[in-house]
Amino acid sequence: MGEVLNVVVAVAVIVFIVRWVTSGKDAASGPSPSAVLGFRPKNVTIEMVETVHTMFPDIPSDNIRYDLLRTGNVQTSINTILERGFLPAPPPAYYTIYPRALDSTDTAARPAPAPSSSSKSKSENLIERYHLENRVAVSSGVEARTPEEAAGRADWEENAEKREASLRERKAQMILAARQRLLAQQAKEAGSST
Incomplete structure (x- = not known):
């Protein structure tokens, strides 16, 4: 009976020492995520x-x-x-x-952009994107309109192609009107700074 008691005490002491030693390593590495x-x-x-x-x-x-x-x-x-x-x-x-994420997610983890978007120049603007270069020269003499006036009121067309063409035209008019307002604002700022 005395030998069994000695073995139980020895095992308890060994378990206590092992837990004490391993808990010291956990405390040095920082708190566990579940505790935090x-x-x-x-x-x-x-x-x-x-x-x-x-x-x-x-x-x-x-x-x-x-x-x-x-x-x-x-x-x-x-x-x-x-x-x-x-x-x-x-x-x-x-x-x-968990350190704070940079912009929205880790940039290294984001997939690479599609090759077609990387081939476009970064200086591309709306005029170039919607191929309105020839209309810029024509509209330069026209007074600036608000985007609402430029877009106008669209009538419902009978087929999808006509509706798409109408939408494309309204977009072009809005882009040109916004460009004219920007040019007028830049001219006004240039005039006031001189």
């Missing part, structure tokens, strides 16, 4: 955050990641956004474990 957040975080991948952020670009990535850490499910996070219209902001303790 108050719940055990689920595994969240960058793709999960990107999926939700693609659908709701106005929701900050940190809010999305925090909700996914709680739920672990993209569908649940999306339903929360649809029901509430927002995701709650993470508490300040969240940022001690």
Whole structure:
């Protein structure tokens, strides 16, 4: 009986020492995420955050990641956004474990842009994009109109092609009117600075 008691005490002392030694290493590496957040975080991948952020670009990535850490499910996070219209902001303790996301998500994790968009020059403006270069010279003598006046009131056309052409024309008129207002404003500022 005495030998069994000695073995039990020895095992208890060894377990106590092992726990004490390993707990010192955990304290040196920092608090555990579950202790800081108050719940055990689920595994969240960058793709999960990107999926939700693609659908709701106005929701900050940190809010999305925090909700996914709680739920672990993209569908649940999306339903929360649809029901509430927002995701709650993470508490300040969240940022001690997960550094603040830069703009919207990690730029290194974003997929590369499509080759067609990278081949376009960065200086492309609306005039070039909608091929209105020839109409700029014609409209330079016309007085500036507001976008509402330029767009006018559209009549409902009987087929899709005519409706598309009407929309394209209204866009062109709005772009040209905005350009004229910008040029007038720049001329006014240049005149007042001289």
